[in-house]
Amino acid sequence: GIQVEQSPPDLILQEGANSTLRCNFSDSVNNLQWFHQNPWGQLINLFYIPSGTKQNGRLSATTVATERYSLLYISSSQTTDSGVYFCAVPEAGGGNKLTFGTGTQLKVEL
Amino acid sequence: KAGVTQTPRYLIKTRGQQVTLSCSPISGHRSVSWYQQTPGQGLQFLFEYFSETQRNKGNFPGRFSGRQFSNSRSEMNVSTLELGDSALYLCASSTGTDEKLFFGSGTQLSVL
Numbered sequence: 204g205i206q207v208e209q210s211p212p213d214l215i216l217q218e219g220a221n222s223t224l225r226c227n228f229s230d231s232v233n234n235l236q237w238f239h240q241n242p243w244g245q246l247i248n249l250f251y252i253p254s255g256t257k258q259n260g261r262l263s264a265t266t267v268a269t270e271r272y273s274l275l276y277i278s279s280s281q282t283t284d285s286g287v288y289f290c291a292v293p294e295a296g297g298g299n300k301l302t303f304g305t306g307t308q309l310k311v312e313l
Numbered sequence: 314k315a316g317v318t319q320t321p322r323y324l325i326k327t328r329g330q331q332v333t334l335s336c337s338p339i340s341g342h343r344s345v346s347w348y349q350q351t352p353g354q355g356l357q358f359l360f361e362y363f364s365e366t367q368r369n370k371g372n373f374p375g376r377f378s379g380r381q382f383s384n385s386r387s388e389m390n391v392s393t394l395e396l397g398d399s400a401l402y403l404c405a406s407s408t409g410t411d412e413k414l415f416f417g418s419g420t421q422l423s424v425l
Contacts, residue, residue, distance in 0.1 A: 233411050244401055246416035289356065291414075298369040299346045299407055299414060303356040 205230045207292055209304035216280050216311050224275040224307045226290035233293060235266050235273050236301070240287040249275070249288075280311045314340060317406050317417035324422045331392040334420045338385050338406030344368075345387040346414065347379060350401040359402075362387055363409070391422075399424045 206229040216222055226235070234253040238246045250257050250264040252273065257264050261280075266273040277284055287308050291301040318337040326332050338345050346369075347359040358371040362381035379389040385406075391398055401421050405414040 236414060238416075244419050244421070246403060246405075246419075248413055248415055251413040291356075293411060294358075294369075296369075298363075298410055299344055299361050299405070299412070300358045300369040300371070301346075301348075301414065302358070303348075305355055 204294055205232070205292060205302050207290060207302050207304040209288075209290060209307050211307060212305065213308045214310070216309065218281060218311055218313050220280050220311075221276070221278045222280060222309070224277070224288055224309075226273045226275070226304055228271050228273075228290075228292050230271070230295070232268065232271075235268075236291050237264055237273070237275050238289045238291065239284075240289065240306075242286060246289070277309075280309075282311045282313065285309055285311050317404055317415055319402075319404050319417035319420050321420060322418065324420060325425060326394050326422065327425050328394055328396060330394050331390060332394060332422060333388055333390045334402055334404075334422075336387045336389075336404030336406075336417060338387070338404075339415055342406035342408055342415075343385055344407045344409055344412070345381055345385065346405045346407075347387070347389050348403045348405065349373075350403060350419075351399075356403070359389065394424045396424050398422065 237249040254268045287306040291303045294300045346361040361369040381387045403419045405416045
């Protein structure tokens, strides 16, 4: 099956700093999704981004499908950004069978 | 519009018992997927239902089963519980194939 790798595995930031999270995947995909899991376990969908760039407030994401990677940018980080960030891609054959990366654990400190 | 609702939020069971988890998708969503999250294995796909039919299945033993009702609500069942089944079980819904997934808050299952 498809392999998904995320880097870095852990990240500690001071409030106000910027960061870039990376997601590499091993095969062509139809779409890619970024999620944020908060400390209570809730997975929030941040972006559905098959290709190109999308922005939502302080967050933006870019997927370069031909080179099999995606980047998530967090600007002016806040303590509420803390949690685990996952990227996920679908298995070949359609449906919503997603393969998730191992995640980036982000901690934003005051 | 209400989000994905999972019940119960927490469950404690003993080995050998069975358990049923429930998921109500966002109104209008016909696809419901289930995922298991553990510290060691991360997030793993269990199965997906669309219009009451299982469309995809992950690599889990037959003790894990599910179903979907005509109103798109879904249940998953785990029989003969093992200690390793302790996990956060997450349900996600979407309108169809290759669409944005929306997750519920999960059911935290502890098997003693």
